[in-house]
Amino acid sequence: MSRWEPDARGRLERAALELYLERGFERTSVAEIAERAGLTERTFFRHYTDKREVLFAGSSALQELLVDTVARAPGPATPMEAVAAALQAAAAVLQERREHARRRHAVITANAELQERELIKLAALAAGLADALRQRGVDDASASLAAEAGIAVFKVAFRRWTEQAGEKDLSEFIGESFAGLKAVTAGT
Amino acid sequence: MSRWEPDARGRLERAALELYLERGFERTSVAEIAERAGLTERTFFRHYTDKREVLFAGSSALQELLVDTVARAPGPATPMEAVAAALQAAAAVLQERREHARRRHAVITANAELQERELIKLAALAAGLADALRQRGVDDASASLAAEAGIAVFKVAFRRWTEQAGEKDLSEFIGESFAGLKAVTAGT
Known part of the structure; x- marks a missing residue:
């Protein structure tokens, strides 16, 4: 990052989200995002591949956090306890950026292509969680089921x-959803 | 369908799957599929929009079957029992077309774009199941959780x-996966 453009990444991200909400994702250009942020298009492309990436750049950090938390869960933790710990770690990060997360969600919900991209991201998170569980010695099917069920709870x-x-925290909603999953699953 | 092209749809489907497995989905053209099936490209386009649709044309029938089965589940059935009945109804259909289902799965697994399309289809199935549960009076969160968990089990x-x-039936694997989900969910 150039010393002449402090927080360029954050400024571009905020400008992009504002514009996506104001006029829609499709009708926003990179030139407009750069202008709103008071930066050049060249600077935009130093930070993001395209205007979609502004919305998904955080995914790999989230995936890393989930996988690391599962890996670091105490030995006796059950697969679902490890997944719950991972989701709560992610919730803490998202809670800090609540306004951003809500705006981003509104932009994605309004666009079919972005919704598809979000689904693919969530599937990748589930696959990452399942792999991390297998590395803990969880059997293949249980690892996949705990990971997929965890992502369902998260969604x-x-x-x-x-x-x-x-003003309820994401953390509380996650706790409630785990309880809800347990209740519906018991009813079979 | 023209009377001169008996089972054109089935012939095109079989020809397409053969070619996708032999040379890959990307490297197969509609012209080649039609030729292998002994039909014209014109006939192909009377039945399918493009070569991808050959793999996904069955999705809406599957969705209908799932939704109908949830709707027709006995009144006292729990949300998860209704979802399990729907998945077992789908399993019976897929079991009948086992060879086709396996080939299709192999083609999709080999191609990232097709995998994404399959994820989107599964997400649509989950949304359809959740809606059908809500129509039965199940609360919003429980409907989503039971539907998403059901699709996780199915995957x-x-x-x-x-x-x-x-030679184990899909039906048995579904039963085992439900038991597996119950076991991992109880461990929280």
């Missing part, structure tokens, strides 16, 4: 968190 | 079924 909790009128 | 069961060396 439901995240949606409720972004849509709520109140 | 794991389906993968194990296509990869197995033996």
